[in-house]
Amino acid sequence: MPAPARADENEQPGDRRRPRRVYSVGTEPDPRFTLANERTLLAWLRTCLAFVLTGVAAVALKEVVDRPLLIASVAVAACAVGTVAAIGAYLRWQRIEIALRLRRPIPSPRLAGLLVAALVVLGGTGLAVLLSGPR
Amino acid sequence: MDQLWDAGLQPERTALAWQRTCLACAAGSLAVLRLAVTAGSALAALLGAVALLMTVATAGWLRLRYRRMTRRLNRGSPIATLGPALPTALAIALLGLSVLPLLTAEH
Numbered sequence: 006m007p008a009p010a011r012a013d014e015n016e017q018p019g020d021r022r023r024p025r026r027v028y029s030v031g032t033e034p035d036p037r038f039t040l041a042n043e044r045t046l047l048a049w050l051r052t053c054l055a056f057v058l059t060g061v062a063a064v065a066l067k068e069v070v071d072r073p074l075l076i077a078s079v080a081v082a083a084c085a086v087g088t089v090a091a092i093g094a095y096l097r098w099q100r101i102e103i104a105l106r107l108r109r110p111i112p113s114p115r116l117a118g119l120l121v122a123a124l125v126v127l128g129g130t131g132l133a134v135l136l137s138g139p140r
Numbered sequence: 141m142d143q144l145w146d147a148g149l150q151p152e153r154t155a156l157a158w159q160r161t162c163l164a165c166a167a168g169s170l171a172v173l174r175l176a177v178t179a180g181s182a183l184a185a186l187l188g189a190v191a192l193l194m195t196v197a198t199a200g201w202l203r204l205r206y207r208r209m210t211r212r213l214n215r216g217s218p219i220a221t222l223g224p225a226l227p228t229a230l231a232i233a234l235l236g237l238s239v240l241p242l243l244t245a246e247h
Contacts, residue, residue, distance in 0.1 A: 088236030
């Protein structure tokens with residue numbers, strides 16, 4: 006059995022962990038929740054990276070598909086979603102960690118809806134390009 | 141060696157999640173670097189190189205962090221902070237920004 010977390014322990018004097026916005030409130034949660042939160046953030050970041058790399062790959066397609074405006078739009082849109090969502094995912098990690106420390110409910114994942122919508126739009130665009138045949 | 145703190149292997153799973161993320165980031169940075177070289181964009185190459193360096197530095201730091209975290213958990217101390225997640229998120233943002241110079245560069 007793992008050692009029980011000392012949940013009653015308040016912030017120790019000399020606790021200088023950053024960001025202060027997170028570690029200056031509440032009490033220490035079970036480390037397993039903290040680690041689960043961290044792994045969730047990493048999963049988000051890998052998803053954002055996939056969006057960014059899709060956008061970068063679209064740039065490589067510039068040679069093959071002769072539709073520069075479309076390629077540019079898809080590339081910029083995919084990278085924008087990935088970039089914004091990466092920062093958003095980090096901020097979400099902060100909010101969840103604060104909620105864990107204060108023993109409050111975890112905020113709902115609106116970020117997921119955005120990514121799903123972006124995926125549908127980008128995927129649909131790619132499908133349309135493929136179906137419209139080579140130029 | 142280090143005593144296993146948690147039967148659910150959470151610290152180990154977290155370390156593996158970091159490895160997957162760093163690997164994906166490194167691969168992405170290399171892809172951007174390669175595209176930047178063929179497109180002739182110095183700015184995109186710079187962004188890719190910075191992202192790659194951040195990823196490599198993060199990977200090195202994580203080994204140290206895992207050992208430190210396991211010691212703290214066995215003692216019952218609060219574990220260290222999040223770790224290099226902000227630099228990783230920023231590295232991804234840098235790769236995302238590199239699309240602009242890549243699109244506008246002359247071949």
